[in-house]
Amino acid sequence: MRKKNEQVPSYDELMNPLLKALQDLGGSGSVDEIYEKVAENLNIPDGILNIPHNPDTGNTTEIQYRLAWARTYLKSYGVLENSSRGVWAISQDKSHIETVDPKDVVQFVRKKDRERKVPKERLKTQEVISDETPEEIQSWKETLHYLLTKEIDPAAFERLVKRLLRESGFVQVEVTGRSGDGGVDGKGIARINGMLSFHVIFQCKRYQGSVSSPEIRDFRGAMVGRADKGLFITTGTFTRDAIKEATRDGAPPIDLVDGDQLADKLKELSLGIKTELVEKVNVDENWYKNI
Numbered sequence: 001m002r003k004k005n006e007q008v009p010s011y012d013e014l015m016n017p018l019l020k021a022l023q024d025l026g027g028s029g030s031v032d033e034i035y036e037k038v039a040e041n042l043n044i045p046d047g048i049l050n051i052p053h054n055p056d057t058g059n060t061t062e063i064q065y066r067l068a069w070a071r072t073y074l075k076s077y078g079v080l081e082n083s084s085r086g087v088w089a090i091s092q093d094k095s096h097i098e099t100v101d102p103k104d105v106v107q108f109v110r111k112k113d114r115e116r117k118v119p120k121e122r123l124k125t126q127e128v129i130s131d132e133t134p135e136e137i138q139s140w141k142e143t144l145h146y147l148l149t150k151e152i153d154p155a156a157f158e159r160l161v162k163r164l165l166r167e168s169g170f171v172q173v174e175v176t177g178r179s180g181d182g183g184v185d186g187k188g189i190a191r192i193n194g195m196l197s198f199h200v201i202f203q204c205k206r207y208q209g210s211v212s213s214p215e216i217r218d219f220r221g222a223m224v225g226r227a228d229k230g231l232f233i234t235t236g237t238f239t240r241d242a243i244k245e246a247t248r249d250g251a252p253p254i255d256l257v258d259g260d261q262l263a264d265k266l267k268e269l270s271l272g273i274k275t276e277l278v279e280k281v282n283v284d285e286n287w288y289k290n291i
Helices: 015-024 031-042 062-077 102-116 139-151 154-167 213-223 240-246 259-268 285-289
Strands: 028-030 080-082 087-090 170-175 186-192 196-205 229-234 254-257
Touching: 015 028, 015 031, 015 062, 015 087, 015 102, 028 031, 031 062, 062 080, 062 102, 139 259, 154 170, 154 186, 154 196, 154 259, 196 213, 213 229, 213 240, 213 254, 229 259, 240 254, 254 259
Parallel strands: 196 229, 229 254
Antiparallel strands: 028 087, 080 087, 170 186, 186 196
C-alpha cells in the first residue's frame, strides 16, 4: 500500500491540472481558487489534501507546496504570470496553450537556471538574489509559524490578534474567551469607511493542523444572536468542509483567516515583521571595455 505522501501528485504532474484549473476559472485565479479547482477536478480526498508538508515549520500542506513549485516552473517557462496581489494568470501570448509537456518544462527551467548562475569568481562581488522561491514556502513564514505556535503562549497570541484587529480598523476590541463559550475568544466592531459598522465575534486558534467543519459549526452556534459576523483566525489551515460550512447558504457568515493570510496581514501591517530592500549592484562590463 502506498504511503499517503506518495499519493500526492508530484509538482510536474500538477502542471497540466493547474493550467486546466486556470482555464476553468476564466484564465486567472488566486492561489486558493486554483487549489480548490485542482482538488475538485482531480477529485482528491480530504485525507490527501490535509497532509502537511512539514508541520514543525509551517502550515503548508504537501499539495499546496507542490502546486507552488508547479506555478514557479510554469512562470519561468513563460506560460504563467502573477501580480503583486497574488493573482495568477495564463500569459496573454500563451492563452492558446491548453497543455504542456512537463518534461520539457523541467528541462527548460533547469537549463535556464544553470545559464543564469553567476560564475564562482564573481560570487564575492555580486549577490545572487532569487525571486522565484514560492511565497508559500519562504523562510520568514516558517520562522513566524514556529514563533506563533511554539514560542508564545495562548494569551500572547490573543493579544496579537487584538492588536491586529485594531490595526485593521476594528474598534472596541475585547478578549472575552471563557470555557464553554463555543470557542469565542473576543468581540469587536468593524468600521468600514467610517460609515458602516458590523459587530463581530472572533476565535483565534494556535494550531498546526486543519480546522474542521464541526469547529466552525460550534463557533457559529455561539455567535448566533450576538453578532453580525464571525471571524475565525488560525495559524493552521481549514479543511474544504470547514470552508463550505463557513459560507453555507442561510447561515450567519463566518470569515476565515488561515496561517498564510495571517502572516501576510502581519507583514502588511509591519507587526513584528520588517521588510528590507536589498541593494543589487550590477557591473556594466561593456561600459568599462569601451571607455
